[in-house]
Amino acid sequence: MPLLFSSVLFTLTYCSLADLIADTCKKTEYLDFCISTLRSNPDSKAADVEGLVRMILKVAFARPNATLNQVNDLLRKTEDRGLKQSLAICVSLYGDAVNFDIPRAIQSVGKDNFTARTGTNALF
Numbered sequence: 001m002p003l004l005f006s007s008v009l010f011t012l013t014y015c016s017l018a019d020l021i022a023d024t025c026k027k028t029e030y031l032d033f034c035i036s037t038l039r040s041n042p043d044s045k046a047a048d049v050e051g052l053v054r055m056i057l058k059v060a061f062a063r064p065n066a067t068l069n070q071v072n073d074l075l076r077k078t079e080d081r082g083l084k085q086s087l088a089i090c091v092s093l094y095g096d097a098v099n100f101d102i103p104r105a106i107q108s109v110g111k112d113n114f115t116a117r118t119g120t121n122a123l124f
Helices: 002-014 020-025 031-039 042-046 049-060 062-077 081-108 115-123
Strands: none
Touching: 020 031, 020 049, 031 049, 042 049, 049 062, 049 081, 062 081
């Protein structure tokens, strides 16, 4: 899946053909998933390239939030000291990516810098 989102991010940035969604998704590994994800959002019909990038990033990063919540639940429930330490490290490092790097990546779409790419790489 990381390849899908990297491909979409790259191609959406440079593609401006008539059917932006279909033309962009043809270049990804998961054509059907890409098209259905973007077309399921009613805002995608009027979206420009940057809007589509933001949409796919938000979808891509919905799962990491759920994962972080699950790790936090495990941390609260475990009584094993070693596991608790490992989970705390995981929450700290993964949490930084989910809470700081990813939102910065989404905000950076359309700007001439590499923050968006760095934020996505932090997660994968």
